[in-house]
Amino acid sequence: MTGVDTDRLKEEKERGISIELGFASLTLPSGRSAGIVDVPGHERFIKNMLAGAGGFDLVLLVIAADEGVMPQTREHLDIIQLLQVKKGVVVLTKCDLVDEEWLGLVKEDVSDFLKDTVLADAPVITVSAVTGEGIPLLLEAIDRIAEETQPRVSIGLPRLPVDRVFSITGFGTVVTGTLNSGSLHTGEVVEVQPQGLTSRVRSIQVHGQKVDEAQAGQRVAVNLAGLEVEQIERGSVVVGPKGVIPSTRLDVRLLLLESAVRTLKNRARVRFYLGTRETLGRVVLLDREELAPGSLAYAQIELEEATVASKGDRFVIRSYSPMRTIGGGTVIDPLPRRKHKRFRQDVLGALETRERGTPSEILEHYLQGSPDLPVPAVVAAGTGLQEKEVEEAAAELARDNKIKQITGEGKTYLISIDVYTRWADQIKDLLASYHSEFPLREGYPKEELRSRRFQAINNKAFQLLLLEMERDGFLLVMPQSVALKSFKPGPDHNLDTTIQRIRGMMKEAVFQPPSWTDLTKSAGLSEASGAELLQFLLRTGELVKITEDLYFLKVILDEAKEKVIGYLREKGEITVGEVRDLLQTSRKYALPLLEYFDREKLTRRVGDKRLPGRAI
Structure with a gap:
């Protein structure tokens, strides 16, 4: 048809058979262009044939008139059936080698062979590559069927x-x-x-x-x-970028061919073919222990290497050894999140929804099992829907209050209302426990909450989720933490008594406060409780950190400020010794105080003296 010899390999030319895929192009009588993939016919090279068959829009099933239907012909037709290539032409070649009577018998045999298959109504064209007989008729048949063939959709990601x-x-x-x-x-x-x-x-x-x-x-x-x-x-x-996510697990609807010589047992090891990829895997039957020839079942394929799939993709399986085509089917979920428990009606029902459901049903089911907040592009990659379909379904479900669309920073994140409510309840329970354990803290640190309980959600999406829950009145969001709206951090009666005692000791010491370690020991607090109290008093502003383990009550620090400022306004400068005498303290406290005042711009150091700073 093309004049192109698609056999490239030396071995192919020596043996006169196709081993690898061959490629050629063809201009049909109408002017339409067709790409031809020449696949090997020999049963030993079915693996290579499968790598080319996934791209077929229509098929030429070639049968030699002098041999008739061979075992490899049957296997090729099984593969065509499994891949659902519904358009094609049956080509009887080498007609110059047989007489009319034999040719008639072969046609009858072929007709019986094709009965009840996708090629049952395909035209049968008799040709000879040597004499050219039938080639024009074959080209016309291909052209006619090509015109009837539905073109592939050029929308969505490549x-x-x-x-x-x-x-x-x-x-x-x-x-x-x-x-x-x-x-x-x-x-x-x-x-x-x-x-x-x-x-x-x-x-x-x-x-x-x-x-x-x-x-x-x-x-x-x-x-x-x-x-x-x-x-x-x-x-x-x-x-396309982020168009698919590879997976080692696929949920499928699986058919075991009637021609399979034995049942397929649960966890049978098979050769799995999808697109141009071959990998090994195991078939996990979800509702039975073995699949009988001619039967259909839901299954999960556990692959030994990651593959790329979309919902609706057709695949083929062959037995591990000996290598025979035994079945195939359709991908239902290209990215299942977990191994399924067998013999579970909820699992089977969910797979039926994924297989036959509308985009809205598929999206709703997907979001109910989602561990994160996916954007429409991720949902599309995980469900096989087009991104536009996901967006339209999301808008419909949001109107029906079945999902939430959380928007921020130019992205829209999707979450099921059921999941959203469950997460809100979980977070509220966590916050209640956290507030009970740490009553002095303003709230649960946001990043700690995310990393411990919601690791699957990225930080930006989690921040938006918390803000959405705040708008719905579930909680209060602060820059670094989150709390229940009703929560007010503070000490209980016993701890308040302890604080009064510490406060009294610090007031009595005035400008020579004990270290915080000594204060908490005197108050009978553990190291952990002392650290909690310190952070609370610092956050509320009652204590001010001067240096490590040196803290002043704010009222005492304010008194020291007033004295130093007054002295500077009167004298114009002050030294460490003068601060020591002014506050009736020691150099141990006077120097850190002056360095603190330097940082606060109350003073500025010039040699051994301090002059008034910008804040005075």
Whole structure:
């Protein structure tokens, strides 16, 4: 059809078979362009076939007229069924090698083979690559079906599963694949997942032509800046920034093929294929111990390596050994937060909602299990919804008072009303316990509360959450802490008596106060209780810190200030010795006091003397 030999490898040319994926482009009679992925037919290379099949919009199922339906043909059709490629043409090749009678028998066999499959109504075209017979009819059939095929959606974030990666001298690393969704633009910043690499699209080619933009459904070659070939592999996915989150766990609806030779037991190890990626994993059946051939079940796939998925993605599983295609299905949740408990009706019900629910139902369910405050883009990555769908669903649920939209610093965070109320109750209980244990503290430190109880929420989002709860009257938010609205920090009767005693000792000592350590020992306080009381008195302003372990009552300190200021106004200067005599204290206290007054700009030091500062 194209005149392009897609077999690149020496072994392929020597053996006359396709081993790796081959690529070519084709201009159909209508002028429409098509990208062709030639996948291996041999059963030993089904793994490579699966890497190319994920991007198909329509399929050409090639069957040799001289051989008829072979075991690998059956496996390929199973894969087409599992991936739900519903458009296609059946091509009977090598018709020049058989007579009409044999060809008729093969067509009957093929018709029976395709009955009750996605290709049951596909046209069957007889061709010969040697004589060219049937090729024009085949091109017309492809063109006709291509016109009927629904184009892929170019909205949302781009997603390009990589099927080939190589380097071109002078250009660097190039990846190819079929753009599943969105669009790619030259100069755009992208990520390569699950490796977590960031790059920029240096240039794009579609069907060998340089373009500035690639649309969903096109075969694309992308030149990525700043990355080495060794950093990327087949199975990697090029996506928009923060478009997906890799996961080692997927919730799925799983079908075991009728052709499977045995049941699939819980925790069976399988080979898992999604997009262009192959990885090993285990199937956790959620409502049974084993899955019978031809049966469907909800399951969780535990993968040995992270993969990238979206809700609705189709996948295939093959038995670990021997390698045979045994089933596949649909991704329901690409980012489940936890391992599911088996045989739980609530788990199965939730999966059914995720599978069949409306965007509003999916969003509501997602938020009810969310450990943080996600923004719409994160919800989209975790649910497979488009970001616009999430925003529209959020607005609807907010109107129905089922979720809250908390906005700040240019972002909108989403939270279920049920989760919000539960968290508010938890925080109020924590605050009540904290106030009881630390009655002198103004409140629970915000960062300590977040890091101990709400680690999944980033600091900015947590601050906005607390402010929302303050607006709703649940609590009081201060710069560094949070408290119940009804709470007033202060001592109980016993502690108040202790404070009176300490206050009396400090007043009696006047300008020679004992150290705080000595004061608390004399008052019978433990070191911890003394530290709590000290912070309370400092915060309320009754005590003022002069130096480490030297504190003055504010009323006494004010008296010292008045005396020093009066002396300076009269004399114009003062020395440490004069302060000592003025306050009838010792140098041990006079010097720290003067240094404190220096810091407060009441005095300024000039040599051994102090002159009036700016604050006088």
